[in-house]
Amino acid sequence: LxxxxxxxxxxxxxxxxxxxxxxxxxxxxxxxxxxxxxxxxxxxxxxxxxxxxxxxxxxxxxxxxxxxxxxxxxxxxxxxxxxxxxxxxxxxxxxxxxxxxxxxxxxxxxxxxxxxxxxxxACPTGKISPGLIMSKQSTSPCGYGCTARFSCAAGYTGNTVDATCNEQATWSPAPNCSLGKLVTSITVVDNTMSDPISKDCNSDAVIVGSCLAVVILIFATIAL
Missing domain, CATH: 2.60.40.10 (Immunoglobulins)
Structure with a gap:
């Protein structure tokens, strides 16, 4: 981001x-x-x-x-x-x-x-929490009424927040980013083919195509 x-x-x-x-x-x-x-x-x-x-x-x-x-x-x-x-x-x-x-x-x-x-x-401007990115301030330290925009790093989820340093020296609203989790799901497709027309010349048996298993990996990032 x-x-x-x-x-x-x-x-x-x-x-x-x-x-x-x-x-x-x-x-x-x-x-x-x-x-x-x-x-x-x-x-x-x-x-x-x-x-x-x-x-x-x-x-x-x-x-x-x-x-x-x-x-x-x-x-x-x-x-x-x-x-x-x-x-x-x-x-x-x-x-x-x-x-x-x-x-x-x-x-x-x-x-x-x-x-x-x-x-x-002053309100905290260093590493507030993992995955949280904060803009640099034009003046330092960042005291009462100072504002900043917070966003989440890659791999984290959360909303971009425009926060203000309030009277208790904390950010309001409080920014928050959650760590995403990589989830793997497997889908198996069973593709069975039959050909009722093709026959062996000396046999009445129906030729059945071989089964084909296709494995598809789906990656999704799901917020904790």
Missing amino acids: ILVVVGCKGKYQKRVIISLPAYGNNITRALGISNLKISTTISTTGVSICGWRYGGEFDGGSFYSGFGCRNYTGVNETITCVNNAGIVTSHLTLLQPQYKDLNVNMQCSPSPSYSVNIVFK
């Missing part, structure tokens, strides 16, 4: 929400993703102050205190806070494309405190 080269398109602007507390405290996101949103919901009972911190470089101060909610808008991030009868929901949105792993903290005094490690990865 012929491999077609497809370049990288612009990044998607879909907001991907990470909720704290996060299971396992580790999250993978695609390299270069922007508008990355982290969310948390807490009860303000017994809480005096809460704030966001990430990367060891930004301390957004408090989004909640005894005076209520506080919103913040900066060049690289925004913070929102909504208080609904003592239940506060806050969002930290990282506006710029992200290329460096981050540790994000939401800290309240005296509690709770939540943390998540965000690891940024």
